[in-house]
Amino acid sequence: MAFLRREPDAHEGRLSGGGVMLRHPELRDFSEWSDLRLASRGFLTPWEPTWPEDEFLKSSFRYRIRRYMQDVEDDKAYPFFVFRLSDDALVGGVTLSQVRRGAAMSATIGYWVGAPYQRRGYVTAAVGLIVRFAFEDLNLHRVEAACQPDNHASQGVLAKNGFQLEGKALSYLKINGAWRDHLLFARVREESV
Numbered sequence: 001m002a003f004l005r006r007e008p009d010a011h012e013g014r015l016s017g018g019g020v021m022l023r024h025p026e027l028r029d030f031s032e033w034s035d036l037r038l039a040s041r042g043f044l045t046p047w048e049p050t051w052p053e054d055e056f057l058k059s060s061f062r063y064r065i066r067r068y069m070q071d072v073e074d075d076k077a078y079p080f081f082v083f084r085l086s087d088d089a090l091v092g093g094v095t096l097s098q099v100r101r102g103a104a105m106s107a108t109i110g111y112w113v114g115a116p117y118q119r120r121g122y123v124t125a126a127v128g129l130i131v132r133f134a135f136e137d138l139n140l141h142r143v144e145a146a147c148q149p150d151n152h153a154s155q156g157v158l159a160k161n162g163f164q165l166e167g168k169a170l171s172y173l174k175i176n177g178a179w180r181d182h183l184l185f186a187r188v189r190e191e192s193v
Contacts, residue, residue, distance in 0.1 A: 018125025022080035043115035106142035
């Protein structure tokens with residue numbers, strides 16, 4: 001499906017703006033990633049699927065990196081870690097997944113931020129960058145997102161990036177071991193007529 005994408009530029013795999021830089025995860029990120037995720041466990045647990053027991057083994061991270069790169073190669077998903085530009089600190093992650101081509105031309109966005117970096121604009125900037133990447137580099141038409149009704153911070157991130165509330169899905173995702181309702185959001189590419 002590469003013919004549906006724009007030719008990559010010299011900075012393929014890296015996006016920057018709004019005080020953050022996004023790049024694909026690499027094996028060298030393991031320590032910083034695991035330290036941030038472990039330190040943020042209580043903060044992240046209410047919003048994420050249950051973490052597997054082997055989540056923080058280096059071998060699991062190595063497998064994750066291989067899977068990520070295969071997904072990029074297959075045009076299925078585009079995972080990025082989010083780094084603060086001022087000091088290159090890892091602050092979170094954002095992924096464009098479930099890429100659909102053909103009549104749909106859409107994908108789903110997901111993101112997380114470490115507890116020390118919440119409410120500082122890093123996720124808002126990262127979501128803006130990945131939406132631009134979806135529309136301009138991947139030539140997609142629609143980007144979707146979902147969040148729990150009580151996740152007001154996430155709803156704010158989506159609103160600041162032009163997403164519109166489309167409805168509610170009952171028992172949409174299994175979060176922290178239980179099926180949770182989610183609000184569904186989308187943003188459609190603005191096209192000139």
